Amino acid sequence: MPLNPKITEWRGKTAWLVGASTGIGAALAQALHAAGATVAVSARSADKLQAFVDEHPGAIALPLDVADPVALREAWRQLVARTGCADLVLYCAGTYSPMRADAFDLASATAQLHTNYLGALNLLDAVLPQLLAQCASGRGAHLSFVSSVAGYRGLPLALAYGPSKAALINLAEVLYLDLRPKGLGVSVVNPGFVATPLTAQNTFAMPALQTPAQAAQAMLDGYAAGDFEIHFPKRFTRMLKALRLLPARAYFSLVRKGTKL
Known part of the structure; x- marks a missing residue:
C-alpha cells in the first residue's frame, strides 16, 4: 500500500522547486515541464533561472537565497498569487565540500x-500554513526533500555534509507522521552518486554514478508509486541500507576497506 497519494498526472499541477539551477533540481524541472506541469524554479542564480524560463514557456523564476526566510515567504506569496496553489513543493537546494576531521573548517561546515538543512526549515515556515489549508479544502499537496544516502550512516569526507543530510531525513520522517494524517503528502529523496557540479569535486571512484536525467526519472517514478523514501539506484542504495543494520565494529571495518579512505 503506498504511503502517499500517487502522482501520475502532472498536467494542471504546479510544482515549486527550490534549488533548481543545476543538477537534480534542474533536471526534474525540465521533466516536470515536459510532463505538463507549471514549474516554478528558485535558486540564487537568477541568470540560470531566467534561462530556464526562456526555454520553457509558462515556467516561473523566483530567485532567492534559502538562508533568507523573508525571501522565501515573498517568493511563496508571489507563486500563490500567480497560480493559486502548489501541488508539489520540493526542497532540492544543497551544497557539499569534502571534509575530514583533521582539516575541520567551521565556516564550510556551517x-x-x-x-542543506536550515534552508528547509525556512521553506517550511513559508509554505506550511497554505499547504495545510489547501489540504483541508480537499485539494492535496506534497512536500518533498532531496537528502542523500550520505545521511544513512557516517562516511569519510562527509563530516559536514552527512550530518546535514541525516537531519533532513529525520525531519521528513517526523513531518510525515505529523502531516500525512492531515492530507499532506511527504517524501524524502535519497540519491546515490549523481553527476553534478557538487560530485565533480570527488577524487574517488563513484559507484553506480547516474545522470541528473536518470535521477529525475527515478523521482517521477517514486512520486507515481506513492513512495515515502525515493532512493536510487537500487543496486547501490540497497547495499548501503544493509550496512545500516551492521554493528559499529563491522560497519567501520567494511567502510574503511571499501572506501580506502
Missing part, C-alpha cells in the same frame, strides 16, 4: 548546514 554553510553546508545552512543550505
Whole structure:
C-alpha cells in the first residue's frame, strides 16, 4: 500500500522547486515541464533561472537565497498569487565540500548546514500554513526533500555534509507522521552518486554514478508509486541500507576497506 497519494498526472499541477539551477533540481524541472506541469524554479542564480524560463514557456523564476526566510515567504506569496496553489513543493537546494576531521573548517561546515538543512526549515515556515489549508479544502499537496544516502550512516569526507543530510531525513520522517494524517503528502529523496557540479569535486571512484536525467526519472517514478523514501539506484542504495543494520565494529571495518579512505 503506498504511503502517499500517487502522482501520475502532472498536467494542471504546479510544482515549486527550490534549488533548481543545476543538477537534480534542474533536471526534474525540465521533466516536470515536459510532463505538463507549471514549474516554478528558485535558486540564487537568477541568470540560470531566467534561462530556464526562456526555454520553457509558462515556467516561473523566483530567485532567492534559502538562508533568507523573508525571501522565501515573498517568493511563496508571489507563486500563490500567480497560480493559486502548489501541488508539489520540493526542497532540492544543497551544497557539499569534502571534509575530514583533521582539516575541520567551521565556516564550510556551517554553510553546508545552512543550505542543506536550515534552508528547509525556512521553506517550511513559508509554505506550511497554505499547504495545510489547501489540504483541508480537499485539494492535496506534497512536500518533498532531496537528502542523500550520505545521511544513512557516517562516511569519510562527509563530516559536514552527512550530518546535514541525516537531519533532513529525520525531519521528513517526523513531518510525515505529523502531516500525512492531515492530507499532506511527504517524501524524502535519497540519491546515490549523481553527476553534478557538487560530485565533480570527488577524487574517488563513484559507484553506480547516474545522470541528473536518470535521477529525475527515478523521482517521477517514486512520486507515481506513492513512495515515502525515493532512493536510487537500487543496486547501490540497497547495499548501503544493509550496512545500516551492521554493528559499529563491522560497519567501520567494511567502510574503511571499501572506501580506502
